Structure formats: C-alpha cells, structure tokens
Amino acid sequence: MSSKSNPKAGVWLMLAAMFVFAVTDALSRYMASEYNVFMVIMVRYWFFAxxxxxxxxxxxxxxxxxxxxKIPLIQGFRSVLIAVEVLVMVAAFTILGLVESHAVFAVYPLMVAALSGPVLGEKVGWxxxxxxxxxxxxxLVILQPGFGVFQVEALIPLLAAAMFALYSLLTRYVSRHDSSAVSFFWMxxxxxxxxxxxxxxxxxxxxQSDWGWMAALCVTAAGSHYMLIRAYEFAEASAIQPLAYSQLVFASALGMFIFSETLRNNVAIGAGIVxxxxxxxxxxxxxVKQRD
Incomplete structure (x- = not known):
C-alpha cells in the first residue's frame, strides 16, 4: 500500500502540522518578547540542523x-531566504501580535499564484x-490605509509573506532537480x-524556565515541518493545501486566549476575503492541472 493511498491520514497530519506551527508561533512570540529575536531564531535553527x-x-x-x-546556488539562496523570513515574521509577532500578523500573512498563496508566471513560467488565467x-x-481592508493612523509595522508580515511566497516557488523549482530530503537538509x-x-x-x-520554553519551541518547530512532509507523502498537495489556512485560525485563537489580543472587525473581514x-x-x- 503506497503512502499516497491514505488521504485521510494526510488531512489529519496537515491539520496537526498547522496546529503545531501555530504553537511554534506562540512560543516564538513569547521568547522573542523576552530575548533578542536573532538569538531565539539562532537556537531554534541549531536544533533544526x-x-x-x-x-x-x-x-x-x-x-x-x-x-x-544539483543546484547548490539556488538551494543556498532558498535556505537563506526562509531563515530571514522566519526572523521577519517572528519580529512581526512581537510588534503586531499573532492575530494581525497571520491575517496579513495569509495573502502568501495569492503571491505564489501571481509570481508563478515570471518565476516558474506557469500560466495564470484571468x-x-x-x-x-x-x-x-x-x-487593504486589514491594513486600512487612509483611515486613522496607518501602521507602517503592518507591512512587516506583508514582507514576510512575499519572502515565503518566493521561497515556496523556489521549493517547487528545486524539486525538479533535488529530492525533498536534500532540500530539507539544506534548509x-x-x-x-x-x-x-x-x-x-x-x-x-x-x-532555566525559559530554556524549557526554548526547548519546546525547538521541538515544535522541527516536529511541525516533519508532520508537513509526512502529510504530503500521504495525500496530494492540491487536496490538502487549502487546510494550510487553518493555521490562521489556530494562531489567532492562541493570540486571543494566551496573549489577550483582539480581533478587530476589519481584520476579520479582510482575512475572510483573503x-x-x-x-x-x-x-x-x-x-487547470486536471485539464492538462
């Protein structure tokens, strides 16, 4: 029985991965508010390596x-890009919180679609x-430009979304030349x-207590990536990719219940549109893929 013959397992693994990603974000928000974000991400990557x-x-x-x-330069650039994206996104958590950061970050699949033409040569229809x-x-509904005082800080998760979109496209590209094991190792x-x-x-x-939280952050960060890889082994990406939006729900819930963040009406409406x-x-x- 092949690994891709169990889509139900893929769905549950995808949901579990998104929840653990949200927990990782909450732990990152806490640690980066107590310590320098560069140090926190460095220790996290030590464990990941x-x-x-x-x-x-x-x-x-x-x-x-x-x-x-087979393409070390692109693998290297892709790996640097995701490391910098993590730094930027965690900084956004400490400035804007989980709710608003993830609401803006949710635009990255649209950026992937927009950039798939120039980066991968894929056709994007009207x-x-x-x-x-x-x-x-x-x-724009989330950011509310022109209404009150526009927060320049709100552009930070937008930058992270653009970086993650480019990283996602490069991951698609390198998969044509290297195995997922190679890409994961380089990352x-x-x-x-x-x-x-x-x-x-x-x-x-x-x-000492924060070292415990740091250890939890490292374990959840690595574990979430591993579960995501396993999910794609059990089910087709096109079938489970929409479940990635559940991370926004999980992260927002953690932000409101743990960090007492609020969900403003414009953020909820804008996130729904996105x-x-x-x-x-x-x-x-x-x-389109099924038609082709």
Whole structure:
C-alpha cells in the first residue's frame, strides 16, 4: 500500500502540522518578547540542523547524499531566504501580535499564484488574476490605509509573506532537480549557519524556565515541518493545501486566549476575503492541472 493511498491520514497530519506551527508561533512570540529575536531564531535553527542531520544520517546514502545538490546556488539562496523570513515574521509577532500578523500573512498563496508566471513560467488565467486582485483588496481592508493612523509595522508580515511566497516557488523549482530530503537538509544546515552568523552577537543569558520554553519551541518547530512532509507523502498537495489556512485560525485563537489580543472587525473581514480568494486560486490551479 503506497503512502499516497491514505488521504485521510494526510488531512489529519496537515491539520496537526498547522496546529503545531501555530504553537511554534506562540512560543516564538513569547521568547522573542523576552530575548533578542536573532538569538531565539539562532537556537531554534541549531536544533533544526541537528534534527535534519540526524534524519539524513539514518537514510540511504547518509549525510553526503543529502548534502549533494544539483543546484547548490539556488538551494543556498532558498535556505537563506526562509531563515530571514522566519526572523521577519517572528519580529512581526512581537510588534503586531499573532492575530494581525497571520491575517496579513495569509495573502502568501495569492503571491505564489501571481509570481508563478515570471518565476516558474506557469500560466495564470484571468480568473486567478481576478482572485489575486480581490485578495489584495482584503489586505487593504486589514491594513486600512487612509483611515486613522496607518501602521507602517503592518507591512512587516506583508514582507514576510512575499519572502515565503518566493521561497515556496523556489521549493517547487528545486524539486525538479533535488529530492525533498536534500532540500530539507539544506534548509536546516544553511539556516543554522546564517542565523548563527548574526545571532552570536546578540547572545543573552536565559533563565532555566525559559530554556524549557526554548526547548519546546525547538521541538515544535522541527516536529511541525516533519508532520508537513509526512502529510504530503500521504495525500496530494492540491487536496490538502487549502487546510494550510487553518493555521490562521489556530494562531489567532492562541493570540486571543494566551496573549489577550483582539480581533478587530476589519481584520476579520479582510482575512475572510483573503482566505476566500486564496481558496479559489488553489481550486483553479487544481482544475487547470486536471485539464492538462
């Protein structure tokens, strides 16, 4: 029985991964509000690097096979990009909170659709372009430019969304040349090198209890990525990708219940518009692929 013959398991793994991602974001928000964000992400990547090296060492061919990429420059750029995106997004958590950061970040699937043409050469029809436009109207509803005092800080998660969209497209591209094991290995190791090059200059003593929270952050961060990979092994990406929006729901709930954040009406309405537009683009992408 092949791994992709169990879509139900894929759905549950995807939902579990999104929940654990949300928990990781909540832990990141707490730790980055207590300590320098560069140090927090550096320690997180140390554990992640050990995790991917351990996985690679247990696989056929070992670490040497996992490190052997056919397109090392693009793999390196992709890995640096996601490390910087994590830094930017966690900084957004400390400034805006989980609710508003994730509401804006939810636009990234629309950015993926918009950039898939120039980056991957994929055709984007007028229906998806219309959905992309509607989605960005949703972002404007969230940001409320022209009403009261516009928060420049709200552009931080938008920048993170753009970076993650480009990372997602590059991940699609490198999958044509390297295995997922190679991409996962590069992401962990290169990310650890990049964040260490910055984070060592911002080291702060950490209390014993906070080391416990840091350990929880490291475990959930690595575990969520692993569950996501397993979910894609059990089910087709087009079938479970819409469930990625559940992270917004989980993260918002944690933000409100743990950090006493509020969900403003414009944020709820704008996020709803963005999600509907994103789901439509995912559906259209699936339809086009089935037609081809």
């Amino acid at each position: 050990v995790f991917v090296i351990a996985l690679a060492s247990r696989s056929a061919g070992g670490v040497m096979k996992a490190a052997r990429s 229906r998806r372009w219309l959905a992309i436009g509607v989605g960005f109207i949703g972002v 962990g190791v290169i990310g650890a090198l990049v964040t260490t090059g910055i984070g060592v200059f911002y080291w702060q003593p950490m209390t 999600i509907c537009a994103g789901l439509f683009t995912l559906w259209r992408e699936r339809v």
